[in-house]
Amino acid sequence: MAQAGRRRGPTGKPRYSIFALARNALSYHENWQAAWRSPEPKPSYEAIVVGGGGHGLATAYYLASVHGMRKIAVLEKGWIGGGNTGRNTTIIRSNYLWDESAAIYEHALKLWEGLSQELNFNLMFSQRGVITLAHSEHELKEMRRRVEAIRLNGIDTEVLSTSDVKKLVPIINTDPGIRWPVMGGFIQRRGGTARHDAVAWGYARAADDLGVDIIQNCEVTGFLKDAAGAVEGVETTRGTIRSRRVGCVAAGHSGVLAALAGFKLPIQARPLQALVSEPIKPVIDTVVMSNAVHMYVSQSDKGELVLGAGTDSYNSYAQRGSMNIIEHQLAAACELYPIVSRLRVLRTWGGIVDTCPDASPILSRTPVEGLYFNCGWGTGGFKATPGSGHVFADLLAHGKPNAIAAPFGLERFQGGYLIDEHGAAGVAH
Amino acid sequence: MLLIPCPWCGPRDDAEFAYGNQAHIARPADPGATTDAEWAEYLYFRDNPKGPFAERWMHAAGCRRWFNVVRDTNSHAILAVYKPGETRPAADRP
Numbered sequence: 001m002a003q004a005g006r007r008r009g010p011t012g013k014p015r016y017s018i019f020a021l022a023r024n025a026l027s028y029h030e031n032w033q034a035a036w037r038s039p040e041p042k043p044s045y046e047a048i049v050v051g052g053g054g055h056g057l058a059t060a061y062y063l064a065s066v067h068g069m070r071k072i073a074v075l076e077k078g079w080i081g082g083g084n085t086g087r088n089t090t091i092i093r094s095n096y097l098w099d100e101s102a103a104i105y106e107h108a109l110k111l112w113e114g115l116s117q118e119l120n121f122n123l124m125f126s127q128r129g130v131i132t133l134a135h136s137e138h139e140l141k142e143m144r145r146r147v148e149a150i151r152l153n154g155i156d157t158e159v160l161s162t163s164d165v166k167k168l169v170p171i172i173n174t175d176p177g178i179r180w181p182v183m184g185g186f187i188q189r190r191g192g193t194a195r196h197d198a199v200a201w202g203y204a205r206a207a208d209d210l211g212v213d214i215i216q217n218c219e220v221t222g223f224l225k226d227a228a229g230a231v232e233g234v235e236t237t238r239g240t241i242r243s244r245r246v247g248c249v250a251a252g253h254s255g256v257l258a259a260l261a262g263f264k265l266p267i268q269a270r271p272l273q274a275l276v277s278e279p280i281k282p283v284i285d286t287v288v289m290s291n292a293v294h295m296y297v298s299q300s301d302k303g304e305l306v307l308g309a310g311t312d313s314y315n316s317y318a319q320r321g322s323m324n325i326i327e328h329q330l331a332a333a334c335e336l337y338p339i340v341s342r343l344r345v346l347r348t349w350g351g352i353v354d355t356c357p358d359a360s361p362i363l364s365r366t367p368v369e370g371l372y373f374n375c376g377w378g379t380g381g382f383k384a385t386p387g388s389g390h391v392f393a394d395l396l397a398h399g400k401p402n403a404i405a406a407p408f409g410l411e412r413f414q415g416g417y418l419i420d421e422h423g424a425a426g427v428a429h
Numbered sequence: 430m431l432l433i434p435c436p437w438c439g440p441r442d443d444a445e446f447a448y449g450n451q452a453h454i455a456r457p458a459d460p461g462a463t464t465d466a467e468w469a470e471y472l473y474f475r476d477n478p479k480g481p482f483a484e485r486w487m488h489a490a491g492c493r494r495w496f497n498v499v500r501d502t503n504s505h506a507i508l509a510v511y512k513p514g515e516t517r518p519a520a521d522r523p
Binding site for chain 1 (some may be wrong): 430431442443445447448450465469470471472474475476477478479482484500502503504505
């Protein structure tokens with residue numbers, strides 16, 4: 001792993017620090033170096049990463065920092081971090097049921113814990129805790145079982161009573177007479193939030209520093225294959241770029257890329273919506289999720305309440321969903337947090353999530369030699385960004401999955417070894 | 430929001446409907462004779478196009494009957510609606 005100390009890559013980018021801030025203040029902040037270059041694509045690379053979101057940029061960064069590759073390109077069809085990286089509700093946690101999931105999400109959480117220092121970029125990573133509510137006897141029992149499973153994997157989590165929840169979240173309505181009463185919950189105190197854009201920008205800057213070419217406005221329109229059917233490059237809107245190692249990290253558009261490469265993925269593209277309220281003074285200093293009513297809430301540093309909803313049921317690439325999903329989410333929000341009823345909605349948006357039948361990701365080789373896919377993160381990929389990139393870089397570098405990635409191969413759908421995380425995914429698919 | 434024309438009840442808000450995903454998926458006639466790959470294909474692998482997509486909807490809060498829709502997954506335009514048992518209309522544009 002890259003040294004957290006005085007890293008200075010080939011581009012000689014100065015480190016961000018309080019001294020750099022003071023020095024640049026003297027020139028009215030007009031002389032900051034660009035955080036990353038905008039290079040023209042080279043004819044060929046050692047590795048190409050398709051998709052410049054958090055996961056793709058993290059993949060490129062770890063290919064350079066851990067595996068020592070220097071000729072790497074990240075191809076992004078729009079602007080970096082403009083897809084789901086900039087559209088999620090920034091929640092980070094690792095409280096999943098199965099061992100395989102615990103391994104990958106906890107790997108990610110441990111990387112998050114040192115990431116601002118490693119990247120020399122303030123990700124505003126805040127371990128404010130993540131509470132999941134139980135609204136029925138059954139949910140409470142299922143939750144206790146899940147807490148024990150999570151603890152057996154060495155991940156911090158504890159059950160909360162209704163009064164514990166009320167103490168941590170004073171604005172919550174614990175009246176037992178409401179439609180979905182709060183019967184308790186559980187908390188992962190190491191969970192929390194991070195600034196989503198900063199994750200893309202921090203990885204981009206650090207990767208660029210190690211020589212990675214970040215090429216924006218460059219959409220992949222086809223794959224080049226040699227006589228044996230192995231990948232040897234990509235056709236893009238900015239010309240042909242060759243590489244015998246291509247990793248696709250395109251979230252909602254993974255199915256489109258797979259179709260271009262000539263195979264199918266067990267993935268469906270669905271809209272997932274979120275919204276923010278107008279900014280108010282701090283009222284909630286943790287994250288609260290509810291699976292039963294498909295609603296989760298936290299408060300941004302600007303003061304907006306960030307509310308996530310469930311997915312729309314139908315396939316879509318339109319980055320918008322139906323109003324009834326937002327209505328349902330806001331009805332739940334108003335009953336659970338009555339003060340919300342007096343707030344105005346500032347903006348709503350949607351992202352296209354790549355939902356998988358078992359609500360677990362795919363990190364895998366594919367029927368095309370040299371072509372790898374990292375997708376299927378569905379409704380909860382943000383939390384895994386560093387772990388996903390770290391593990392996928394290892395897969396790209398070695399051509400075979402490591403112990404963390406192995407259970408997430410495409411073969412699992414034929415072998416029946418599904419990793420069913422619908423319960424822990426937090427959002428109904 | 431989608432305004433879905435139920436072939437029996439007319440155009441209604443999509444909140445009234447349940448989604449049935451890709452249309453025209455036939456269960457293998459002899460499941461015991463399929464390979465693991467074929468069975469996985471039937472269970473989990475669906476088309477996921479960006480563009481016209483033939484899919485099933487059920488009017489859950491209305492007549493509770495299933496029907497097929499060809500819808501553009503990028504623009505949300507509904508291009509065709511047809512009843513179960515009918516073949517997909519050739520034209521993807523209305």
